[in-house]
Amino acid sequence: MRRRPGIGGLQTHAAARDQFRLLGENVAKIRTDLMKEQLATFRSQLEDFARKHKNDIRKNPAFRSQFHEMCAKVGVDPLASNKGFWAELLGIGDFYYELGVQIVDICLATRAHNGGLINLQELCHLLRQRRKSDRGVVSEDDCLRAISKLKVLGSGFEVISVGKKKLVRSVPTELNKDHNEILELAQAQGFVTVDEVERRLSWSSGRAVDALDTLLDEGLAMIDDGHRDGKRRYWFPCVSPISSLVGVDS
């Protein structure tokens, strides 16, 4: 807009700027309103979808997982509360609640053996054994969701990554990077020796022994002096396969 000289010109300019600003705000509001409306439509369509596919969501873990993703995109959390539309429609709150309780149970039952750290795969396996076939398949994704809900219990329920595997921690033990690396090393054979740790990770002897001693003290490792080569082995129940498990026969 061409500026006119003088006070009049300035006033016009200011007025024009105001008008533009108002227009801008309106446009923004229209866009937001539109988005809100779209979102509301999306949500109600999601509800329709959920109603229609209730059984699939209950029985099929892959389907269930994708459903959760869709919900997340729209800002809906079916697990946010145990009451309300979603819980009633799908009974999904109950499903994860029940799963959570069973997971806590299994973690407690195996704690004596593994010190409070359990392989996610193993946890799922035990979970499936416990539930048998009458409730549909439980996937690792389901376990992870149930565990994330458990976090509200505090007391350290958490999923940590060690190498390519995921471990579920049910005790407040803090694991630092050194511990993590040892656990990853142990995944190969279920145990490590001090030599191996020093060699493979290029650590000093002191560093290796410190880390292993801490893991021993926390109940995450057990020593084995019985091999005929006389070398002490540090075994980690949390990375060992299922067949060496104790106390969870269901």
Added chain:
Amino acid sequence: MQKLGDFKLPHFFNYPPYFTLQPVRDTREKQIQVQLWKELILDYCKTQKIFVIGLEEEFPLFTNHVIERSLTHEARATFLSALVSEGRAEWMDKGHRKCLILWHRIQDWADILIQFAKDNGLEDGVVTIEEIRSGTESQGTELHGIDRTILNRALKLLEQKGKLVVFKGASTDDEGVKFSL
């Protein structure tokens, strides 16, 4: 699941570290208690009717050949001592080389004896020690093949309570019991 003859071995028996005495106190407690070594020893002895364990002898549970692990003398002594402190075993010698396993406590054995008497109409009757241990009436019962030391202890307990009298015959074979229930 691995087996020792007929006996099903628990999973932990195949995990090498359980054959090493753990230094961390909590871990060691879990190793010994909680359905691990203590229970295993008692269960095995009960099903196999083993009454005495010699620490330096070849007791099947002390070694797992599959994983090539063996309990050290110290570990064996520690596990058995745990049983002793709970009244489920007794050392038979000062050197702690032999251990009497009470997978039934003496009181339990006494109760079993009383039941045996009732089952066989012996409330007022007489029976020899040998008959209790190997007679036809005792076949199929837990009394069959019972260790003499344990039997004597149970009999003594009942004698003190006036439930029976032990009498000696001309020879050891004639030792007998008169019940008065």
